[in-house]
């Protein structure tokens with residue numbers, strides 16, 4: 001599995017998304033479609049971006065009873081996304097059902113990755129609201145191991161956790177990491193960040209980059225810089 005840069009297309013609608021993608025004439029970046037865009041535009045936005053030649057990470061974070069997730073995953077699989085995800089908090093039976101639903105009659109399926117603990121949840125929130133008392137790092141690793149047991153391909157995690165996840169779950173288990181910023185860039189609301197180069201060193205397989213590219217004066221150059229720092233000169 002090669003390393004790649006995924007652009008988080010956090011736009012409110014199709015028009016803004018397409019005019020952003022129109023900037024790219026020579027390359028077809030991997031694109032992340034999240035809930036906002038998907039709920040606004042429906043499955044057609046996935047088909048349209050796919051038909052322009054982009055790979056797609058459909059970031060919808062499913063979490064429901066196994067049967068419902070299985071059936072929903074089968075619909076997402078037919079959209080031909082390249083990566084889809086769910087919450088590991090739905091537990092192993094839900095994750096196993098997700099794989100079943102995703103698998104097409106010919107045996108192929110999109111990659112399936114899990115969100116472990118949301119990065120918006122800290123130790124205190126986890127203990128107070130979720131009644132989980134073990135250290136958050138252990139919880140993240142335990143959820144990652146559950147995802148592996150269920151047959152998933154990897155997890156979304158902070159680049160700071162990528163090394164530990166690989167140590168515990170194997171180097172083939174994918175780490176998809178948001179929270180990436182250029183060394184000389186704005187952090188915005190992200191607190192624990194890494195540069196593309198640091199994310200590469202620590203072993204991230206994919207970095208998910210939003211505003212450092214989407215809000216850049218020259219998004220194509222910002223994308224190329226990410227690729228140079230994260231993918232090239234490996």
Ligand code: C5P
Nearest residue numbers: 008010119178179190208209210211212
């Ligand atoms: O603009 P920025 O680079 O911060 O965008 C990062 C993307 O990754 C956003 O789509 C955000 O929702 C997503 N993400 C994140 N942290 C997580 C999980 C997802 O930033 N833990």
